[in-house]
Amino acid sequence: MKYVVPFHLKSIQTKLFCTYSLLIVSVFMIAAITFYIFMARQISLNASETIYQSANNISVGLDALLQEMDNTVVKIIFSDNIKKLFFNEPDPTSEISMFANQRELNSHIFSIMGPLQSDWQINIMNMKGRIWGTGDYSINTFLPLYKMEALDWIRSTNELDGRKWISTPRKDDWFPGDRTVISVSRRFPWDLGSSRYAIVEVQTDYQRLTAAINKRITPSSGVSETRSYMVFDRNGTLVYPLGADSTAAKLYWSRVQANATPSGKLELMRAGGNEIVSFTRSDYTGWTVAVSQSERVLLVPLVRFRNQMLIGAFGLLIVTLLVSFYVAKSLTAPIKQMHKLFRSLSLNTLLPASQQQINAELNELEMLSTAFKQMCLRLELSLEETLLSRSKEIQARMAALQSQMNPHFLYNTITVISVMAEEAGHHEIVRTCKLLSKMLRYILDHDKPATTIGMELDYTIDYLQLMQIRYEGMLYYEIDIHPDMRHIVIPAMTVQPIVENFFKHGLHVPPPWRISILGQMDDTRWSIQIADNGTGFSPEMIEKFPEWATRIDQERDFQRNPSKGIGMVNIDERLRMVYGNGAEFRISNNREGGAHISLGGHVKPASNLEVAPLYGTR
Structure with a gap:
């Protein structure tokens, strides 16, 4: 059955x-909000x-x-010819004199104005009601003084006494x-200290003012049509x-007037929405230009962006989400x-050759696959x-069962020999029987x-004493073991097989033969050094013993050819079963000749094993 990994919130891909x-x-x-x-x-x-620049x-x-x-x-005021003609008119009541005087005044006025200001109207009037004007139209008449003084702009001009007066549209x-016009006027005297005064007025049609404002309105993709432009006098x-809404005009003026600065920006809250207002106040005219625009319209580029x-x-x-999904996948x-390979793992798929190849483009996953x-x-x-160890255990049990077929017969036979030897006075035979x-x-x-x-050393000593009886004065041995080492646990039949x-x-050298067993220990480890003066190990065995000790499949070769050191390998293997990686077993030759074997381990074994009863007790 094909196994499919379900989509789960706790899966690595989902996380x-x-x-x-x-x-x-x-x-x-965060980046988008900050940028926005x-x-x-x-x-x-x-x-x-932009609004402020438009107002400016x-x-x-x-x-x-x-x-x-x-x-x-100012040019007209400082023109002596014009003042002489206007103030020293010979006969103001004579039409011939008036028209002649007017032609001469027109000549002087046009020389001052030039051809570019042909749409202006210039009027000069004195306090006796004499009025003369030229430009858009001509005027040459008298007006009663009370009518002149009734005009607001004339009164304001007289009050300023020579300073300019700029009228509002009138x-x-x-x-x-x-005809609606705006004008600039000044009062001036005939001469310094003179009591005779006149007023010069230069006026222009209001449409020219409107044209000047429209010319200054910056066209910007139709945005200017959504703005409101207002001009106030001081x-x-x-x-x-x-004709604009007076209520709105008063609202704008009240907000602008409350601001003491000559120019600035402010926000105006209205029923139709907030408005942004920029204004600038002229030092020359005293007029204030205010430009307003709905905040909603103003922020149209922002909304579009x-x-x-x-x-x-x-x-x-x-x-990015798609990329993230495919990266996670x-x-x-x-x-x-x-995971699929783990689930299908069995004894038949343990070897790497039988496993499916995992396609991983990342080093970490490749390392994980290799480690698996x-x-x-x-x-x-x-x-x-494990199987080999189990097989050995079964073989050992079989051998033990075979050796225990009739132990009482062996004991009784040795006892009979011992009694017969003792009766005959052969004490060495008696001693040999007891040791055996x-x-x-x-x-x-x-x-x-x-x-x-x-216990292992006691057993080894009995064996050495038997060998001394056999070889009489040709064998000597030395045993020096730290007393605290006697309680350390080791596999049975470890030291005696090495001596055997x-x-x-090793008996291919002339006697005497010497065997030494020396033991040392510290807080963590113990070691036993076993040496003799025999022929020693062959160079081949010393070189290949580590390889033999780690290759279990050599066991069959050892069984077919015991000369390859199956006994040594067996001891090394059993030491490792007890002490694990802490086990020590090395073979070498002494410089002066003979074999040298070093074995050891931790003071505390890696596995808990049952220990046999004390040697020599039943």
């Missing part, structure tokens, strides 16, 4: 996808700055227009039709546009393959070691896998 997605979304949202706030502020500032441009244009008109007024007092009278950014952000977010695909294959190989070897009986009992009664160093190995392979 990777959610983590990466959350991280990407968080970083993206920054751009919103910049767009708002740019829009406000209009103010500069109005200043230029009115200053040009005032300059004309009806032209001299034109017979309906008293708050609405100069432009005429926000929508475009949201669309782009959404698309980019979808792409590519990372977890090898893990899923390994190595684990399977070690598991295979461990199983073989003790050793036989140690072997047959030793059904536990472990013993102590003390000398009598099997």
